[in-house]
Amino acid sequence: MPATAINRTIDAVWRIESARLIAGLARITGDVGLAEDLAQEALLAALEQWPESGVPDKPGAWLMATAKHRAIDRLRRAEVHERKTRELGRELEIRGDVESPDLAAAIDDPFDDDLLRLVFTICHPVLSTDARVALTLRLLGGLTTKEIARAYLVSEATIAQRIVRAKRTLSAAQVPFEVPGHAELDDRLASVLEVIYLIFNEGYAATAGDDWMRPELIDEALRLGRILAELLPSEPEVHGLLALMELQASRSRARTGSSGEPILLLDQDRSRWDWLLVGRGLAALERAQNVGGALGPYTLQAAIAACHARARVADDTDWERIVALYDALAQLTPSPVVELNRAVAIGMAFGPAAALELVDALGSEPALRSYHLLPTVRGDLLVKLGRAEEAQAEFERAASLAQNTRERAVLLERMAACSPRNGG
Amino acid sequence: MRVMVLIKATEQSEAGEMPSEELLSQMMAFNEELVKAGVMLAGDGLHPSSKGARVVFSGDERKVIDGPFAETKELLAGYWLWEVKSLDEAIEWVKRVPSPMPGTEAVIEVRPVFEADDFGDEFTPELREKEQRLREQTEARR
Numbered sequence: 001m002p003a004t005a006i007n008r009t010i011d012a013v014w015r016i017e018s019a020r021l022i023a024g025l026a027r028i029t030g031d032v033g034l035a036e037d038l039a040q041e042a043l044l045a046a047l048e049q050w051p052e053s054g055v056p057d058k059p060g061a062w063l064m065a066t067a068k069h070r071a072i073d074r075l076r077r078a079e080v081h082e083r084k085t086r087e088l089g090r091e092l093e094i095r096g097d098v099e100s101p102d103l104a105a106a107i108d109d110p111f112d113d114d115l116l117r118l119v120f121t122i123c124h125p126v127l128s129t130d131a132r133v134a135l136t137l138r139l140l141g142g143l144t145t146k147e148i149a150r151a152y153l154v155s156e157a158t159i160a161q162r163i164v165r166a167k168r169t170l171s172a173a174q175v176p177f178e179v180p181g182h183a184e185l186d187d188r189l190a191s192v193l194e195v196i197y198l199i200f201n202e203g204y205a206a207t208a209g210d211d212w213m214r215p216e217l218i219d220e221a222l223r224l225g226r227i228l229a230e231l232l233p234s235e236p237e238v239h240g241l242l243a244l245m246e247l248q249a250s251r252s253r254a255r256t257g258s259s260g261e262p263i264l265l266l267d268q269d270r271s272r273w274d275w276l277l278v279g280r281g282l283a284a285l286e287r288a289q290n291v292g293g294a295l296g297p298y299t300l301q302a303a304i305a306a307c308h309a310r311a312r313v314a315d316d317t318d319w320e321r322i323v324a325l326y327d328a329l330a331q332l333t334p335s336p337v338v339e340l341n342r343a344v345a346i347g348m349a350f351g352p353a354a355a356l357e358l359v360d361a362l363g364s365e366p367a368l369r370s371y372h373l374l375p376t377v378r379g380d381l382l383v384k385l386g387r388a389e390e391a392q393a394e395f396e397r398a399a400s401l402a403q404n405t406r407e408r409a410v411l412l413e414r415m416a417a418c419s420p421r422n423g424g
Numbered sequence: 425m426r427v428m429v430l431i432k433a434t435e436q437s438e439a440g441e442m443p444s445e446e447l448l449s450q451m452m453a454f455n456e457e458l459v460k461a462g463v464m465l466a467g468d469g470l471h472p473s474s475k476g477a478r479v480v481f482s483g484d485e486r487k488v489i490d491g492p493f494a495e496t497k498e499l500l501a502g503y504w505l506w507e508v509k510s511l512d513e514a515i516e517w518v519k520r521v522p523s524p525m526p527g528t529e530a531v532i533e534v535r536p537v538f539e540a541d542d543f544g545d546e547f548t549p550e551l552r553e554k555e556q557r558l559r560e561q562t563e564a565r566r
Contacts, residue, residue: 012512016461219507226462253539276465276505 006051014043017060018142023114025067026177032121033167036139038074042067116231117177122166123192126173131166132195133202134159140227141220151217152202189232193241193298196224200245204252205404213256218249229284239288240299246281247305250274261410266314278309300329319349336365337373344377352384372401376411383418392418426465426537427506427514433499434525438472438492443524450522458506463517467504497531511536 018039025035042063056062122135137143137151145163149156180188203217225242232238254272257263285306288299295303304325311317326342339362347355359378368374379394395415402408443451458464470476474492493499501524508514514534524530 008510008512009516012510012516015509015513016516219509223462223507227460230460230462280465 003051006055007047009055010043010046010050013046013055013059013063015142017063018043019118019140020115021060021063021067022139023118024064025071026118026121027114028068029071030177032118032139032170032177034074036167038067038070039063041070113179113231115227116179119192119228119231120179120188121170121175121177123188123195124170124173124175125187125191126175127166127169129195129198131162131169132191133198134162135166136195136224137199137220138163140224143220147216151214189235189237192228193237196221196228197241197245197298199224200248204248213252215252218245218252221245222249229287233287234291236288236291236293237296237298239284239291240296240302243281243284243288243302244298244305246277246284247302247309250277250281250309256406260406262406265308266317268314270312270314273309282306282309295328297329297333300325300332304329317348319345323349336362336367337371340368340371340374340377347381347384352381356381356385370401372398372403372407372411374398375401379414379418388418388420425508425510426539427508427511428535428537429467429504429506429514429518430500430533430535431469431502431524432531432533433473433496433501434528434530435496436525436528437501438474438496438499440472440474444526447522447524447526451524454520454522457520458504458517463506463508465505465507467502469502470500472501473499501525505537 021042022032022035022039025038026032029035029038045066046059046063050056119136119140122139123132127135134148137148138145143151145159146156149159152159199217200221203214203219203221205213222242222245225238225245229238229242250273251265251268253274254268254270255263263269281302285299285302288302289295304322307318307322307325322345323342326338326345330338330342340359343355343358343362346358356378359374359381362368362374363378375394375398379391379398382388382391382394392415395411395418399408399411399415402411455464455467472492476491478489478491478493480487480489506514506517508517511534518532518534521532524532
């Protein structure tokens with residue numbers, strides 16, 4: 001095999017094996033940062049040796065064995081260092097703590113849920129969301145620093161530094177490599193789900209830049225969601241989040257027009273939806289509901305998305321059910337953004353006048369002050385009420401607040417369409 | 425990217441020989457691995473061509489030919505739909521498939537799936553609408 005082909009194979013092996021490799025090493029060493037260093041050393045060894053020796057039959061096992069040898073080397077070096085320290089007669093007492101007496105035994109004792117421990121550790125609330133996202137994409141997704149930087153439109157150095165700091169924070173806070181206990185589980189799981197949904201949303205509604213969507217992040221979040229649904233099958237919100245992402249992703253193709261402009265849900269050509277993903281999303285929603293318990297926020301949002309997915313044409317949408325689901329969501333997670341969405345649903349179910357009242361009441365919300373969707377929704381309702389001039393001002397304001405180039409262009413068009421010269 | 429993984433038929437699969445229990449459990453384990461990795465979207469095994477049929481299109485004529493069909497190596501015995509990052513990742517997964525037809529040479533082919541966008545303007549709204557109806561019917565039967 002030529003060297004480039006070997007390198008592509010190594011990339012593919014890394015994609016498949018890296019998360020389990022790092023998870024296994026983290027259990028042995030108790031340190032995620034060290035585990036990733038060891039895994040990277042094994043990857044470098046593969047890049048050096050495989051072009052000569054060929055790709056081994058079990059590349060994953062090869063990488064693990066190589067990384068374990070490095071781990072033992074490090075431990076021995078540490079022991080030598082320690083012995084010298086002891087000979088100097090210092091710090092005798094800590095020896096018991098520093099040494100890992102069961103290292104050899106631990107190495108041959110793999111657990112199935114190493115991956116789950118890795119998920120919870122790198123999404124630990126002690127880390128900032130940015131740090132959790134970067135660590136998750138890198139350690140769980142197997143993405144390179146360069147790929148993450150490209151997806152987030154920041155420099156490679158920024159991401160590299162973020163990852164180094166995150167690993168340091170985990171070490172300093174002595175975050176244990178474990179699945180949280182029952183008492184802690186809900187909060188810790190919320191932190192994991194938040195990270196995956198943040199990745200999805202950054203891909204689905206790119207907050208900045210010229211592209212409306214960044215598909216690689218959508219695909220990555222979906223993959224992480226599917227992996228998590230297998231790791232935690234009895235957690236309804238895990239399925240709820242997956243359902244929400246599958247259903248939203250099913251619309252990706254229909255969300256942009258031929259020149260890249262965004263197309264809103266009700267204007268989409270539903271034949272362009274990905275019906276395989278719709279089916280998967282509805283199935284995941286069913287699993288979330290079957291696991292039992294009260295519906296959580298992700299499952300409720302998925303149920304709302306499912307109302308759209310089940311409507312063959314936009315006019316068939318069950319808006320009254322959507323209003324009811326938003327009522328439940330607003331009770332569970334009250335927020336001005338949920339209220340705004342609820343107002344939109346009420347407008348569709350009961351007419352624009354009722355909705356406008358609700359939207360006007362949201363006008364003083366500080367959280368929505370620079371949120372471009374508030375004036376967008378208001379403009380939309382005003383158009384329906386025949387108040388074009390006021391609508392024009394709202395779209396202008398929305399355009400000035402939108403950070404995404406494509407979105408701004410659409411809002412400016414809507415503004416122009418409200419001009420009296422265009423017939424209102 | 426989405427790929428379709430096509431398991432080509434062999435003499436055994438065309439003869440309707442069921443896989444051994446050992447192979448079945450190996451395949452189940454492999455499928456589970458695919459699901460756990462977030463790669464698996466769909467997949468099924470196919471009955472031999474003796475249970476199938478072909479429709480041959482020539483001009484306005486539609487001729488139905490019942491199976492079996494002779495060219496075994498061109499026939500299919502099963503398929504998967506996977507979501508992967510690259511063709512290389514798909515190939516790496518295929519290498520891990522338990523040998524589908526023990527004792528004989530077997531072939532698995534990987535083909536990237538066309539996305540609707542690949543058709544560009546050729547794919548008209550009317551065609552899309554028809555495609556949607558078809559897909560809805562298919563999903564309804566799942």
